[in-house]
Amino acid sequence: MLKRALLACGLAVAAIAPAAIAPAAAQSFERPIRIIVPIAPGGGTDVFARLLAELVGSSLGQPIAVENRPGASSTIGTQFVVDQRPDGHTLMFTANSPITAAPHVMNVRYTVDQLEPMFMVGHVGFTLCVRNDSPIQDARSLIAAMRADPGGFNYGTDGVGGNMHLAAERVFRRLGVEGTMVPFQGAAQTLTAFSGGHIQLYGGSIAVAMPAIRDGRARCLILTQRDQHPAVPTGSGLDALGIPEEETLIWWGMLAPRGLPADRRAALMTAFEAAWRSERFQQQLARSGVTPQFRGPEESARLIAAESEALGRVVRAIGIERSR
Template sequence: MRRWFLALLACIALPAAAQTFPDRPIRIIVPVNPGGGTDIFARALQEIIGNSLGQPIIVENRPGASGTIGVQQVVEARPDGHTLGFVWNTPITSAPHTLGTRYTIQSIAPVFQVGYSPFALCARPDFPATDLTSMIAAIRARPNTYTWGNEGLGGVMHLGVERILRQLGLQMTTVPFQGAGQTLPAFLGGHITFFGGSLVGAMPAVRAGTARCYFLTTVGGSPAAPEGSGVGSLGLPEMAITIWWGMIAPQGIPADRMAKLTETFTTAARTPRFLEVMQAQGATRELLVGDAMGRAMRAEYDALGEVARSLGLQKQ
């Protein structure tokens, strides 16, 4: 009788225990080194949420292989809601084409996208241009003379900008780096002609007056770079490409847990405090949640796959 009673108590207690989430710290894997926009935004969300979920949130940097190492850890994690990833788009929409990743876009559950920033090509003040039109004219007049740095061969910026350059008939030499932490010093030191990267990465030089970002890859311009123009001014709005940031998860997280995570993190992302963080980095807040983020991911994935094939960078 006593054994039956204890078993009954265990059955009653099970649903309550199962509903306790999270029951340990939540880990956010950030697949880049500390200090860049991806890391800054992830840690801002961490600080805003604090311990409101009843458990601490831990940000772990897992850089390497254009972010694919960290993303692989996310998709292989147990789908219980305790492991998430905060990423930018390269390891999601371009690296699977150009690096031959073990995961696919179907392996990734989109949670939400927080916003975006243009990629930019920025010149030093002594470059013979005053706007995008004169910058293009200078490049066209001296084909294969100038160099531009980017976030890495086969990354979102490389593929997106190369597509635009080809459409415009501009010929420059691509120099790959591993993020703005390498590209910006090379640009400021005169080792490459143009800084290429997110506008977020260029902001220290823009504020110091040592970079003028004439070429923006959004359709329109940006208040953070008032001298710049977007590809819409060139009649190429369909070729716009941005760096965006968002949260992903492994596939298979129970719906109630995913809903709780989504509500908590998107509420934090909508706060004035988070908006200030994004604006300070020259980024635009734009939330895409769940399926909306997933559709945008897949559209960009397909478009960049075509570019990778045209450049001979597609890996099986």
């Protein structure tokens, strides 16, 4: 279904040969290019980064290596990138948590302004799901049940102050409901606890929930994105709930230390946009349940600024104190 939707939107594109991506840039870089991924290997962020690196290949005149630097909610790898020279040889591919959430809830040394957004490859909303044996069938019924029992429903998240936690609280506060948050080490662990009956609601990305959605374990009812999602027919987007302005997405994108030379930025953008348009990358996004949308530097910067401001408001409203 998702693949048909992408085709209908004109987003399925032909493969592009890496060698033809950016031949004029072949002499722009003096040494190998590193893409820092601030999480452990194996997750969706890591998969996207490695596929982009493979597709760009040696078209920039130098090999591209992906280097994982996980730890401290992705802030260790982020700080490492901030500390590098802005010459285009060190980039960071990440999801949004260390950029728009962590600075509000952790004592980090970097600021968002020290990073230069280059592009985003796509996005997907978070979701709240019940198990298939629940009598709750739709979003309105879940909201009514939560209003009738304040704090009585627990939901798993990626940790205190993580993007899922803040996204859920944005929605809950506008809907006038309360839930009890249970922190886990990421959405995969949340899904395991949910499947085992240890929590009532799965809270995490649609992408991670896809196996449980496909095999019927999860009935996902509330999405934190404005629109419906073609892979989640039971879910209501925020437009349907009357609060589209509370949208919180997971996005994936490339950033660099601020101050990239214009010629190198242009060469990198040409190469990576061509890789994004390849059939292989589009197929990977579709398999992950991610909506493909290539946002350039200006659009990416606007989204980051708006999201950071919104999540900061939520942190202040619910009284989360910065951790060390």
